[in-house]
Structures are given as structure tokens and as C-alpha cells.
Amino acid sequence: MVWDDLPMNDLLPRPLSAVSTGPGSLALSPGDTISGPAGLVEAVRRALAALDLRPAASGTVQVEADASLGAEAYRLEVSAEGVRIAAADRSGAFYAGQTLRQLLPDAAFRSVPAGGSVPLVRVEDAPRFSWRGVHLDVARHFLPKREVLRMIDLMAAHKLNRLHLHLVDDQGWRFESRAYPRLHEVASHRPQTITTYYKEEPAYDGVPHGGYYTLDDLAEIAAYGRARAVTIVPEIDVPGHASAVLAAYPEFDARATGGRTPEPFPVLERWGISPAILSPLPPTVGFLTVVIDELLGALGEAPYVHVGGDECVLDDWAASPEITAFQAELGLSSLPEVHAWFLRRLADVLAERGSRAVVWDEAFVSGMLRPDTIVMPWRGMDVARRAAGAGHDVVQTPIFPLYFDYAEASSAEEPVAIGDAITLADVAGFEPVPGAWTEEERGHVLGAQFQLWSERLPDGRAVDYRAWPRGCALAEVAWSGSADASFAVRLERHLRRLDALGVEYRPLDGPRPWQRGGTGWRRHRPGVVRVDEAMKHVEELALTADSTRPSL
Numbered sequence: 001m002v003w004d005d006l007p008m009n010d011l012l013p014r015p016l017s018a019v020s021t022g023p024g025s026l027a028l029s030p031g032d033t034i035s036g037p038a039g040l041v042e043a044v045r046r047a048l049a050a051l052d053l054r055p056a057a058s059g060t061v062q063v064e065a066d067a068s069l070g071a072e073a074y075r076l077e078v079s080a081e082g083v084r085i086a087a088a089d090r091s092g093a094f095y096a097g098q099t100l101r102q103l104l105p106d107a108a109f110r111s112v113p114a115g116g117s118v119p120l121v122r123v124e125d126a127p128r129f130s131w132r133g134v135h136l137d138v139a140r141h142f143l144p145k146r147e148v149l150r151m152i153d154l155m156a157a158h159k160l161n162r163l164h165l166h167l168v169d170d171q172g173w174r175f176e177s178r179a180y181p182r183l184h185e186v187a188s189h190r191p192q193t194i195t196t197y198y199k200e201e202p203a204y205d206g207v208p209h210g211g212y213y214t215l216d217d218l219a220e221i222a223a224y225g226r227a228r229a230v231t232i233v234p235e236i237d238v239p240g241h242a243s244a245v246l247a248a249y250p251e252f253d254a255r256a257t258g259g260r261t262p263e264p265f266p267v268l269e270r271w272g273i274s275p276a277i278l279s280p281l282p283p284t285v286g287f288l289t290v291v292i293d294e295l296l297g298a299l300g301e302a303p304y305v306h307v308g309g310d311e312c313v314l315d316d317w318a319a320s321p322e323i324t325a326f327q328a329e330l331g332l333s334s335l336p337e338v339h340a341w342f343l344r345r346l347a348d349v350l351a352e353r354g355s356r357a358v359v360w361d362e363a364f365v366s367g368m369l370r371p372d373t374i375v376m377p378w379r380g381m382d383v384a385r386r387a388a389g390a391g392h393d394v395v396q397t398p399i400f401p402l403y404f405d406y407a408e409a410s411s412a413e414e415p416v417a418i419g420d421a422i423t424l425a426d427v428a429g430f431e432p433v434p435g436a437w438t439e440e441e442r443g444h445v446l447g448a449q450f451q452l453w454s455e456r457l458p459d460g461r462a463v464d465y466r467a468w469p470r471g472c473a474l475a476e477v478a479w480s481g482s483a484d485a486s487f488a489v490r491l492e493r494h495l496r497r498l499d500a501l502g503v504e505y506r507p508l509d510g511p512r513p514w515q516r517g518g519t520g521w522r523r524h525r526p527g528v529v530r531v532d533e534a535m536k537h538v539e540e541l542a543l544t545a546d547s548t549r550p551s552l
Ligand code: ACM
Pocket: 310, 311, 360, 378
């Protein structure tokens, strides 16, 4: 492939191969025709909404099923006569449509009909990784449904395919439960939110914050995603991070075992690790099974469900005679084993319903997972390698460089962030499969995912700023395997598409005046939390078999 010679060298992510087939071009206009198998045609039309393609017996765009192509793969040929697309599945056809959209002028990324001329090319393409994820924390700050649907659109434009929704945390429970309505009535909002930073005198904004998705909203989000090759991965984070759940249903509090009635936890108004933890006893598993059934019922197919397992403070388990007796009854020798047993129980519940469990790496460290459980090793590549070596599939999610709530620069101009810095180049240089890993370990890497924890991301505008263009780099790494030397050039041109889409990304040379931190609540504290220090700290914790963490 002679990439630089091609007229369409701004494709992003980079395809497997792309060859110019002639000097001319093909003009495409809104209302042009499309033909082929209905499901594949529908996928191409969806990706190319700007062309408003009309199904016909023999179209300008001809789509064919080719079973010899792999999952999500496609072939796209533009000649002077028309466009030919081949794919084995709808995702592949959808991605062929997305590539054709990138070959059109940038107006194809606006929301009104637009055509234009397309260079004559032959593209063959397939993803390097099957899991190309985005994690949205809608618990710390709720994002309205429209923002979630928009994120799905942006993911689709970058050939990203897993949207991990962190639906539950200490600061809010974010979906309706008809069986346990206090979850959305009580646990979905808090009276105010902390505005200060670590070690500062705490101050609060006095502004109520909340929101939740109805089961109908979740059904809509899942269907919207499926139509755009995006699978929703919902997360119910248990047994820790439980303040909001326990504010609604204190009977599942570890401190409430043995008939005790402790002072209920409030929905948390500040950040950090809370001691609130669910009891691991059978009634909690029963409660979560009912809620999981409601969630799965709403989503329809849910091949993956995340059950958390991170940052658990086990002190209240240690203090409960009933939990100690339960541990003895199960023949388990430590509380981390009870933690693992509890998550395994939920993974079994999910398996009975056809879903695979996903967990953060603490659940792996404390042992006993089902072999088919997917591990997200947020505490670094060492724990990732151990999980892969133990036979678990892993999705790479290390803080560095995939926690996008860290600022892109250690600068007072940046808006407030959890810490700094993770640059675009850091993401572009990320290798999901380190060369030193054995063949078998390498085979367990499903892909990579960037995380948007939202303590410091109050709304969709802040999410745009943190997600892009670093998300473009992650898309390139996860689809193409790595970012090559042409990435920087292609990205500059790709940003014009994001402009057309109305994305408020972080410009390459820093924030626009109104994106800066200022002097109010959005003030950034450069250097207060350095990502290398945070990473070192959690990597050290991951070396021990102890999943407990001190509370902040
Ligand atoms: C995490 O950052 N607690 C997964």
C-alpha cells in the first residue's frame, strides 16, 4: 500500500489496505439508489444517512453478502460506474458505509442531505480487535439519554463497538426498577455535589443532581446501538461503591446483617472510596438477580454484563458475625475469597441467562472467577498479563493511558480534571498486546477501551472535550492495531469531520478560551495528582491478593 499517494489518505481509523484504482472520481447525490440483501442494505443506509440512499433493484451502491469475509470485515470498491460493497455481516456493511462517508466531503457528517465526489479506490478492511470500547460513567454525573445516543453515533463514526455504561456508584443509581422502585426514586439523586479538590477544605455547590434511564430508555439505547454495531455493556458495580443502593435499601447493608439497623448511608455527595458495601449473603444475590432480570429484559440481548468488584472496603464484612459464619459455611479461608465467591455467584446468574460477566481486576486478584469471566485490568499491564496467563479474556483498560478523565496537559488552562497528564501521543502509542507476552497470553486480549469517569465531567460538553481527539487515537489503535506515522496528518483532517458533527473536542494546541478552567469551580490544579504516581500506587495494590483499599 502506498498510503501517502492516495487521494483518501485521511481515513481514520486506518484500513487494512486501500489502493487508488484510477484518477477519476464518482459523484454521489442524496437519493441515489442502493441494492442487495435487505439487512446489509439497511446497515449501509444507516451509516450513510447524508446520502439518503433509496433501495432499488439495481443500485448505484451494490451490496453483496460474502461469507468468506470475517466478522465486521468489508470490501469497498468505488469505480466510475458505482460502489460495490461486500460484507459477511451487518457490522461489516455498516463499516463499509462509514468508510464511504469519510471518502465523501465533510458535509456528509452534517445532519442534512449532502453528496459529493468520491475517489476511485479499493479498500479491504477488518478490525484488529473485537472489543473497541468506550466507558461512560453516568453514575457520578448523569448524562441524559440524548448524550448517550450521540456518543453511540460518534462511536459508530470511529468504528468503536462496545459502550460500557457505568450505571451504579456511590453517587447515584441510574436506571428504573419496577421491583425495587426506591432505586430510581431515592438512589438516583443527591442534594448537592462537592466542588473542592483533594485536601482542600470541602465546599459543596448546593445544586441537586440526578437522573435515571427508564427501562424503556434502556431498550431504546440498546436498539439504537445495535443498529449502529454498538453493543451496550451495562455495569452494576457491586459489592462496593454501594452508598446509593444502601440509601434506598439499607436492608442489604453488610452492617444490617443479624437484624441490626444501622444509620443508612446517604447517596454520596463527594468522591473517593466509601466503606459502604453490600452484604454477600443470599438475600443480596436474590435482590440483584431480580434487578439483573429487569436490566436484561430491557436491553434484550446483553452478551456482556459488568458486575464491578473494584475498590471494596471489606471492614463491615469482617465486623459481621453472620458474614463470618457464612464464610465458614462456604469453607472459604478469607474475605477476599468471599468477594470472589459473590462475584462468581453473579456470573453464574448471568451465565444462566446467556450473558458473560465482566469485572474490574480486583475480582481476578481475589481469585475463583468463572473461567469465561472477562477481566478489565485498570491497575496496569502486569495484572492484565496475570489475568490473561490464568486464562481470562481481558479488555485493556489501564489508567495510563486510557483514563480520559486525566487532563491532556498539566496546565492551568485546562478545565478541572482528576489529574494529569495523558496526551494524545500517549494514547496513540498504546500497545494493547505487549511484545513480551506469550502467544497464549496475547490470544486473550479482546481489545481496549477508554474510560470517562465523571467526577470532574459534569456534562456532555465536558465529555466531548475529554473524549476527542484522544478517542480517535484509541479507535485507530483498537481497529488498526497501532497508530502509524500518518496518524497525525489524518487526524488533522478528520477533525474537520468532528467540526461538521458539532463535537466540542480539545483542539490540538489546547483549549479554546471558553473551554479553559478559569478561576471558579472549573479551575484545574495542575500536578496535584500525577498519573504516573496514581498508576504506581494502584499497581502496587494489584501485586497483593488483598482487594481492600483504605477509604479516602
Ligand atoms: C476503577 O477505576 N475503580 C475501576
